Amino acid sequence: MIKKRITYIALMLCLTTGLFSCKKNEGDLSKADQKKSQVPDEIIASLKSAGYNTSSVIKRDNGYIVEGDIFLTEADIANSSALRTSKTDQYRTTNIITGLPRVITIAVSSSLGSNFVQATDKAISRYNGIFLGLRFERVTSGAEITINGFYDVSGILGYAGFPTASGNPYNLINLNTYQFGTGSNIDYVATVIQHELGHTIGMRHTDYMDRSYSCGGAYYNEGPSIEGAIKVPNTPAVADPNSFMLSCTPGGNRTFNSYDVFGLNALYPKNSDRRPVLVYYSNQGADHYFGMGGMTTNSYWNFEGITFYAHNSQLPGTVPIYVYYSNQGADHYYTTNGNMNLANYWENQGVAFYAYNYQAPGTIPVYGYYSLQGADHYLMTTRGLDGQSYWNYEGIAFYAFPR
Numbered sequence: 001m002i003k004k005r006i007t008y009i010a011l012m013l014c015l016t017t018g019l020f021s022c023k024k025n026e027g028d029l030s031k032a033d034q035k036k037s038q039v040p041d042e043i044i045a046s047l048k049s050a051g052y053n054t055s056s057v058i059k060r061d062n063g064y065i066v067e068g069d070i071f072l073t074e075a076d077i078a079n080s081s082a083l084r085t086s087k088t089d090q091y092r093t094t095n096i097i098t099g100l101p102r103v104i105t106i107a108v109s110s111s112l113g114s115n116f117v118q119a120t121d122k123a124i125s126r127y128n129g130i131f132l133g134l135r136f137e138r139v140t141s142g143a144e145i146t147i148n149g150f151y152d153v154s155g156i157l158g159y160a161g162f163p164t165a166s167g168n169p170y171n172l173i174n175l176n177t178y179q180f181g182t183g184s185n186i187d188y189v190a191t192v193i194q195h196e197l198g199h200t201i202g203m204r205h206t207d208y209m210d211r212s213y214s215c216g217g218a219y220y221n222e223g224p225s226i227e228g229a230i231k232v233p234n235t236p237a238v239a240d241p242n243s244f245m246l247s248c249t250p251g252g253n254r255t256f257n258s259y260d261v262f263g264l265n266a267l268y269p270k271n272s273d274r275r276p277v278l279v280y281y282s283n284q285g286a287d288h289y290f291g292m293g294g295m296t297t298n299s300y301w302n303f304e305g306i307t308f309y310a311h312n313s314q315l316p317g318t319v320p321i322y323v324y325y326s327n328q329g330a331d332h333y334y335t336t337n338g339n340m341n342l343a344n345y346w347e348n349q350g351v352a353f354y355a356y357n358y359q360a361p362g363t364i365p366v367y368g369y370y371s372l373q374g375a376d377h378y379l380m381t382t383r384g385l386d387g388q389s390y391w392n393y394e395g396i397a398f399y400a401f402p403r
């Protein structure tokens, strides 16, 4: 579930300055309290013993919204034997989707209009554009996940649950039409659907350890809770300011950053023996960087997507692809040659990934281009830059797997 950050910021301002009218927020709080009073003491006690923060539990349908964001049925809450603890920017629940490769179908309730359908299609294309072992497809009936609307005068944008113990996605996403109206801000609705879809396939909030990171207000740890919070390997153990799985949003468009792409690929790989090679570009340095890890988006690097897949360890038949860097040209260069030393121009930065120096089954050529003007090396899986005056084609650099 995701909340709108503005609510929290407004509340915080009221508490610290006293200069702003707090009426709206007081109204919200008393409403929350009213809802809380509908929650039986035994539910509160179970949630508490399972490690949840119980300060704002909201009764809805056949279960409860906990920690502003997570939907749990009474059966989930009763099943506290599922309690897992993990102390340690991508966190997943204990249960994840099984049976990869797999297509997951999504339907939009007919009570939501065509804008919500468009937003759903946009969220689906964003997932399918990062080449996971999971693909999403919109259908009109018989879907595994249905997107419904509800109306609630609150800062809640939407909520969803986590995957089932049998490895299927949670079957409902609920969107608050009080927040979205007819859904005319399609990028914004798509962003929220993308986030809720993340929950249905087992993504927790990247800032679950301290929701105030994205929501503002006081420090608030969701805790691992009964669903588990397991760090996805090789993603940052710190909060990530651009992740699609932050608890709160300032509104607007937010899609996957490179850590999200990396984390989702680690969790739901297209091929379990391969890893995506992510490409970044800096227009300040006219420099392309290719690597297997996520990198924080900053003023220097822009994340551009996945170019090809390679190996992160030396499997039989593979060779190391070394990365060289020149600070004179602000240039990264990738080659099978581990002994390049051109008049102190290049610094060998080690092995970037492992690929092939021949066309192994399933691989495709990765072509090298160079721009003298930009002092920039670039890799592509097509010859799409041939004939451009800026780029010179340099030949096949190595062989790797297509997206």
Ligand SMILES: [Zn+2]
Pocket (backbone or CB within 6 Å): 001, 002, 003, 069, 195, 199, 205, 246, 247
């Ligand atoms: Zn959420």
